Amino acid sequence: MHDSGTPVDAAPDMDVRESIRGYIKDNIASLGEDGLRDDDNIFEKGFVTSMFAMQLLAHIESAFDVEVPDEHLNLHRFSSVERMAEMVSELRAVRRE
């Protein structure tokens, strides 16, 4: 299983994407022939159900040492690798301010 226990605080955005992508791949039985693209809506494509959102939330908070605030808690924010990476980037920027 993908290691979610080590915060990758200093990881650049590409590494954040790689980490999220890896976590999703580890938690999907089969991606089909097309694989997982960063802009794929993981819920609409049927890779995961909305129940997986909570797991993604736990992964993001522990792997990137951020706290996802209430206003970010909607499925849209968690619907693709791209959107989750953007969210992590925003949260880190807020923390640095």
Place this chain on the structure above:
Amino acid sequence: MSDRSPDSVLKRAEAFAMELAPRAGEFDREERLPREVVERMADEGFLGATVPVEWGGLGLTPIEYGELTEIIGKACASTRALLTVHASLVAQTLAGRTSRRIKEKYLPDLARGRRIACFALSEAESGSDAGSEAGGMSTRYTRKGDVFLLNGRKKWISFAGIADVFLVFAVDNGVVSAFLVDRDMPGVETFSMSGMLGNRATHMAEIVLSDVEVPAENLVSGIGAGFAFVANTALFHGRYSIAWAGVALAQAALEEMCTYAVRRRQFGSRIGSFQLVQGMIADAVTSVSAARELCVRAGRLSAERSPDAIAATNIAKYFSSTAACRVTSNAVQVLGGNGCWNGYPAERLFREAKILEIIEGTSQVQETLIADFGLKTFSRKG
């Protein structure tokens, strides 16, 4: 409240459980939990067990809270249900996933048990499918200026009969959101339900919401967070509590069957010496041990905030509730005629155990989730 240290809390729980256990049958028959039991749970701090100390709770770790749940649950399932509903499903969820404003408004009172909370997700036509797009949730919300207008009907809501605050889930154009509704808001009515298989003293009721104006600040998390984040978080906490409730019932049934088997004589021998009875006892001993270890593992992962805690909790709930059903059924079997009579606790434990296979996600829902986890985790990639 006296000492908040976990050791002291668990010792007080043991003492309270000794008083509670002999009365559990009476609560079950009368289908009500006396007010003084709820107040004692509050006074001892148990209702704030999951809430951080800064908000007035005990701040127990998940494993300590599990041990508390087992102690209370072994004595009285309906009193344990108050912990599951109030402390796990609502207070713990609010402590983790809500605005500071909501926390300030509700958490200190919930932690001290000055107000009782219940969890209002189920409806007559909406159960396991509450979170799906095709789900039959009919309770609606609409935005109207500074308030949300709620209309609908919730069913099978434990403690709705006495609760002061309801965590209500409603839908608007397929988007599920969660709201805190106060009992004294105009348009809120409750209707007691009776005749349940188990959890009879949990003041179960239907909730009817008619044009209830809920302040916008009572929206829990954001619009659309209702099922994916709020309900799932609550059910995660609730499942953990139910997993320990299964350990509690199975342990109680194990003690009943062993106590009976060493006294009861048939064919000139104590029935505990019969190998077929021993088989049931061996299964019970093993099942209780295994269920408890699965609960401890889920609690440890939860304390570590590991994403793996979700699967571990589903596994613990599934195993523990099915084990509780089997062990309590065998307790009835060992007690024979006395097992079928409410002069002994075995028949009540049996009825209570079946409830655990239904609530907080049926065993079939757990099987689906666990199989999904298995396919993802154990299939060879590439």
